[in-house]
Amino acid sequence: MWRWMLSQRRLPLRSAAACKSRWSLLLLLCLPCFALAWVPEQSFTAKVALHYPNSSTSSSSLERHARSYKHLEGDVRRRRLFSATKFFLKIERNGKVRGTRKKNSPHSVMEISSVNIGVVAVKGVYSNFYLAMNKKGKLHSTKNYSENCKFKERIEENGYNTYAAMKWKRKGKQMFVALNGKGSPRRGHRTRRKHLSAHFLPILVL
Structure with missing residues (x-):
């Protein structure tokens, strides 16, 4: 009788551990997706500066450049x-x-x-x-x-x-x-x- 009750008490512990491991695995799988989806503004500015080293990287200067008609x-x-x-x-x-x-x-x-x-x-x-x-x-x-x-x-x-x-x-x-x-x-x-x-x-x- 005592052994049967002990086995019944351990069953929920095993289920909780299994659930915890499953959630951990799911988090590990989803973490790269979140990392790829989140792109900070500074990284975008750095890319603009890398490809266009002579241009200003501020958002206001980019807007002014886009609205310039001097090329006409x-x-x-x-x-x-x-x-x-x-x-x-x-x-x-x-x-x-x-x-x-x-x-x-x-x-x-x-x-x-x-x-x-x-x-x-x-x-x-x-x-x-x-x-x-x-x-x-x-x-x-x-x-x-x-x-x-x-x-x-x-x-x-x-x-x-x-x-x-x-x-x-x-x-x-x-x-x-x-x-x-x-x-x-x-x-x-x-x-x-x-x-x-x-x-x-x-x-x-x-």
Whole structure:
């Protein structure tokens, strides 16, 4: 009788030991997973410093670097500016500015250069004239680059670009490069951002 009671008392002790060993084994198996999942911020910063030794490793400096647009300055693109009125903007050899329906006209090839953030200069590659707008909103061309040749480039909601004169405004309102339904340039003071005649799609020149 005494032996039977002793064996019954030892049984729970053995079960507890077994459970304890099982929990220990489970903890050992899961510990590497927790170690891999937990990556301290300092280790990430160290990796950035290792791969980019010349860059600042602080989070604020990384944000400033990501939001910098300085790389856009000096960018040069060759495009054809296709108006929403179905004309390609062109500058002829005599300096005349107008639109053309011809898709492969050499005079419609423009060199768009970023002179500042969001500001560009448009130059005819074959005519060697710059696109310009004077105080009265007249679109013309010039051989010599000046403040009249600067345009604010903006991508509109419909995916087209608009080009507003950087220097001149009319009654506080911007004046835009625009081609009417006949392909002729519109006066800047008669243009608005919402007008389709002022919307251009830059097409890559192959």
